[in-house]
Amino acid sequence: DAKTTQPPSMDCAEGRAANLPCNHSTISGNEYVYWYRQIHSQGPQYIIHGLKNNETNEMASLIITEDRKSSTLILPHATLRDTAVYYCIVRVNTNAGKSTFGDGTTLTVKP
C-alpha cells in the first residue's frame, strides 16, 4: 500500500468548510484513496473513497488531483461533532482488509 502524508493537526471554525489534505505521491494506478475518521474512544468510521474521479456523498467530498498524487477531503459545513482524527489511506481494493493507518490529522472544530 502506498504511504500517505497528512498534517498532524488543523483547526476549523464551526459552519465553515474543512479542507483536509493528503499526499500520496507513490500511489499506483489500481490503488484507491479512502478516508476514515475516528472520534475519541470509538472505532474508525468510513467517510468516502475514490479512484480518480471526484466523489461526493452525504458526509463529504473527495477531490483527487489529476496526477492522483494528492487528495483533499472536504467537509462543507463543519460542526463540533466533526472534531476527530481523520485518516487518509491508499490501498488496492482487492487487498481489502489490510489497511495501513498513518497518524492522521486531528481536526478541531471551534465554535
Added chain:
Amino acid sequence: KAGVTQTPRYLIKTRGQQVTLSCSPISGHRSVSWYQQTPGQGLQFLFEYFSETQRNKGNFPGRFSGRQFSNSRSEMNVSTLELGDSALYLCASSLQGEPNYGYTFGSGTRLTVV
C-alpha cells in the same frame, strides 16, 4: 441494520493469561479484519479473515491468533499476555470484492493487562 458488535467492551487480565475477543460482523459481510490501537503505535493491522480463511496477516507475534466461523463471526486470541498488549482491539467488516464499500468498525474491546 445492526452494526459490528464486539464483546466484551472492557477486559482486565494479568500477565501470562490468555484472552479471547469476539466480533460479530454486519449481516452479509464475509470479510472481518482485526486491528490493535495503542497510543504509541496507532492503528495496526493484525489479520483478516474471509470465508473462514486467514487471507492477510500483519506483523504480530504468533501469540496473536484468530479464526472465523461459518456464520462469519470471528474471534481473536492472545496467549501469554504481556503488559504491552494493553490496547483497544478493533474489528471491522466489509462486503468482499465490492469497491463501493469501506469497512465498518465496531466500538472495540479495551484490554488492560496488569
